[in-house]
Amino acid sequence: FEKSRIYTFIGEVVVSVNPYKHLDIYGKEVIEDYRGRELYENPPHLYAVADAAYKAMKRRAKDTCIVIS
Numbered sequence: 001f002e003k004s005r006i007y008t009f010i011g012e013v014v015v016s017v018n019p020y021k022h023l024d025i026y027g028k029e030v031i032e033d034y035r036g037r038e039l040y041e042n043p044p045h046l047y048a049v050a051d052a053a054y055k056a057m058k059r060r061a062k063d064t065c066i067v068i069s
Contacts, residue, residue, distance in 0.1 A: 007044035014049045 006017045006025075025045070034047035042048060050066075057064040 005043065007046065009039070009044045009048075012039065012049065012052065014044055014046055016046070 001017055001019065004019060004023055004025075006019050006023065008015050030045070031047055034042055034045060034051050037048070037051065039048050039052045053064055053066050
C-alpha cells in the first residue's frame with residue numbers, strides 16, 4: 001500500500017485497496033502492458049484479470065460472467 005501497489009492476486013481474483021489518491025495506473029500504455037500476457041507476467045492489476053477473462057471466453061467460445069464486487 002505504501003508503494004502504491006493497490007492490487008494483489010488471490011488465484012484468478014484481484015483484490016484492490018482504495019488508496020484515496022490519484023494513481024497513474026490506467027490508460028492505453030498500461031492496457032498494452034497487460035494485453036496478451038499471462039496473468040502473473042506483470043504485477044497484479046485489474047487489466048490482467050480482464051485480459052485473462054477475455055482469452056478464456058474466446059478459447060471456450062462461450063459467454064462468460066465476471067463478478068465485480
